[in-house]
Amino acid sequence: MRASRAIQLAFVAVLFALWWQATHGWHVSALLLPTPLAVLLRARVLISSGEVWTPLAATAIEVAGAFSLSAVIGLALGVFIARAGLRIRVAEPLLTALNAIPAILFFPLFTLVFGLGAGSKIALGATIGVFPIALNTISGLSNVERPLITAAISMGASRMALLRHVLLPAAAPSVLAGLRIGLTLSFLAVLGGETIASFDGLGHQIADAADNMEAATMYAYILVVVLVAAVLNQALARLDGFGQRR
Amino acid sequence: MTDIAIQITEAAHRFGGVAALAPTSLSVRRGELLCLIGPSGCGKSTLLNIMGGLLAPESGRTEIFGEAITGPRPDRIAFVFQESTLMPWNTIIENIELGLIFQGAAKAGRRERAAEALAAVGLSEFANHYPSQLSGGMRQRAALARVLCLDTDIILMDEPFGALDEQTRMVLGEDLSVLLSRTGKTIVFVTHSLGEAVFLADRVAVFSARPGTIKTIVEVGAAHPRTPEFVTSAEFAVLRNRLYTELHEEIRRTMGPELRLAAASADGGRVAG
Ligand SMILES: Nc1ncnc2c1ncn2[C@@H]1O[C@H](COP(=O)(O)OP(=O)(O)OP(=O)(O)O)[C@@H](O)[C@H]1O
Numbered sequence: 001m002r003a004s005r006a007i008q009l010a011f012v013a014v015l016f017a018l019w020w021q022a023t024h025g026w027h028v029s030a031l032l033l034p035t036p037l038a039v040l041l042r043a044r045v046l047i048s049s050g051e052v053w054t055p056l057a058a059t060a061i062e063v064a065g066a067f068s069l070s071a072v073i074g075l076a077l078g079v080f081i082a083r084a085g086l087r088i089r090v091a092e093p094l095l096t097a098l099n100a101i102p103a104i105l106f107f108p109l110f111t112l113v114f115g116l117g118a119g120s121k122i123a124l125g126a127t128i129g130v131f132p133i134a135l136n137t138i139s140g141l142s143n144v145e146r147p148l149i150t151a152a153i154s155m156g157a158s159r160m161a162l163l164r165h166v167l168l169p170a171a172a173p174s175v176l177a178g179l180r181i182g183l184t185l186s187f188l189a190v191l192g193g194e195t196i197a198s199f200d201g202l203g204h205q206i207a208d209a210a211d212n213m214e215a216a217t218m219y220a221y222i223l224v225v226v227l228v229a230a231v232l233n234q235a236l237a238r239l240d241g242f243g244q245r246r
Numbered sequence: 247m248t249d250i251a252i253q254i255t256e257a258a259h260r261f262g263g264v265a266a267l268a269p270t271s272l273s274v275r276r277g278e279l280l281c282l283i284g285p286s287g288c289g290k291s292t293l294l295n296i297m298g299g300l301l302a303p304e305s306g307r308t309e310i311f312g313e314a315i316t317g318p319r320p321d322r323i324a325f326v327f328q329e330s331t332l333m334p335w336n337t338i339i340e341n342i343e344l345g346l347i348f349q350g351a352a353k354a355g356r357r358e359r360a361a362e363a364l365a366a367v368g369l370s371e372f373a374n375h376y377p378s379q380l381s382g383g384m385r386q387r388a389a390l391a392r393v394l395c396l397d398t399d400i401i402l403m404d405e406p407f408g409a410l411d412e413q414t415r416m417v418l419g420e421d422l423s424v425l426l427s428r429t430g431k432t433i434v435f436v437t438h439s440l441g442e443a444v445f446l447a448d449r450v451a452v453f454s455a456r457p458g459t460i461k462t463i464v465e466v467g468a469a470h471p472r473t474p475e476f477v478t479s480a481e482f483a484v485l486r487n488r489l490y491t492e493l494h495e496e497i498r499r500t501m502g503p504e505l506r507l508a509a510a511s512a513d514g515g516r517v518a519g
Pocket residue numbers: 261262265266267284285286287288289290291292293456
């Protein structure tokens with residue numbers, strides 16, 4: 001554990017060293033890649049001036065909306081499909097095929113329907129996040145050990161009791177993995193949508209800064225996104241630990 | 247009230263065209279422990295599942311206490327299976343309580359009943375352990391506590407000690423004999439062990455080869471609870487040898503003709519188990 005953490009930190013340090021070398025030693029244009037110091041200073045200004053909070057809040061709301069929608073729909077769909085063998089055989093390949101279509105293609109349509117605000121990002125994030133959640137729920141529920149189900153039925157378990165006390169707990173690790181992937185994908189989709197067409201959000205700031213050739217600002221926002229992703233990842237690792245505790 | 251707990255009349259079943267159980271009739275008396283013994287794949291589990299309403303036979307009738315069976319009857323019949331069917335995410339006491347929840351018992355007193363059952367099998371100390379923290383023998387003991395807690399008239403056990411070593415199995419058998427002599431429950435018990443069958447049963451039903459049906463029923467006269475002395479008695483040896491002879495013929499019959507000579511010695515060793 002200690003060793004792996006040390007290697008991860010070393011990797012980040014090497015990345016920064018390469019960055020420093022690129023800007024100082026190899027003289028890469030500051031328009032493409034500002035120095036690490038310039039980016040860090042810009043990030044500090046963004047945070048201390050409070051400028052970062054509006055786009056951060058916008059993105060957070062969109063991710064929360066997209067993830068909640070994909071979680072509710074994905075779980076409900078997964079449970080509904082997994083309750084019958086026939087539905088699994090029909091729906092699972094269908095979902096897998098749909099999942100292979102790049103949902104970003106529908107983003108222009110979403111902006112037409114939901115506008116350039118939060119709505120279209122939430123729709124995109126939810127569309128992308130719903131598949132791994134539904135598919136993992138189906139796989140978790142359909143791989144429950146048969147004897148556990150037989151035993152519960154022999155003891156008189158109703159359909160609801162079976163779902164609540166046997167199927168869902170047995171499927172929990174797989175469902176949690178699905179939620180984790182769903183959240184990550186929703187986050188990526190929301191940011192992608194923001195960089196393409198939006199009024200607000202971290203992705204919007206990054207695209208805007210690039211348009212205005214403010215490289216330091218752009219990298220500073222990318223740094224913020226990386227930090228948010230790291231925090232999210234930590235939270236999700238907690239969630240996984242919870243799923244595996246038994 | 248009738249003296250027959252379970253009445254099977256001409257029950258037969260096929261799985262996808264393959265005959266698993268030939269037409270079989272059997273009466274299980276109220277309060278007796280009946281062992282089912284027979285070659286592997288002869289339909290013992292099939293018959294047990296039919297008795298418990300977990301499997302609807304293709305033909306034939308099943309009645310418990312004079313009432314036709316059409317599905318599970320958690321109020322009157324409980325199962326113990328060979329593999330552990332404790333929920334791995336629940337503690338032992340939660341698992342026992344879960345049985346009561348499934349059965350539809352009132353919330354009040356559930357925990358107390360579960361604790362009592364756990365004490366009866368000597369596992370009180372492990373109430374808050376998870377199944378994975380228990381040995382195989384302890385897990386089956388917990389499954390026994392769950393079934394006692396459900397407090398049904400009939401208990402159907404499908405090789406409950408099948409995955410355990412000979413010594414553990416002997417001790418659990420003794421415990422079972424003591425526990426059950428007190429409760430007067432009707433039990434059908436599938437086993438591959440001749441010794442276990444003689445030790446536990448009031449009667450032993452011997453199956454013929456697949457598609458199986460009951461070939462003979464051997465009575466064991468000794469009173470319950472049985473003691474370790476019974477195992478070393480002459481009566482025990484006679485009964486065990488009789489079962490061995492009955493079963494050996496059937497197991498021979500399941501072997502292909504060209505396998506017979508080669509299998510003969512290995513065969514004898516297995517049956518003696
Ligand atoms: N779910 C099933 N689907 C198809 N065939 C089955 C199924 N269950 C049992 N069978 C077949 O029916 C026959 C009887 O099976 P059963 O499980 O009743 O045997 P058994 O006497 O309990 O055997 P064992 O001693 O090995 O447990 C076997 O030939 C088996 O292959």
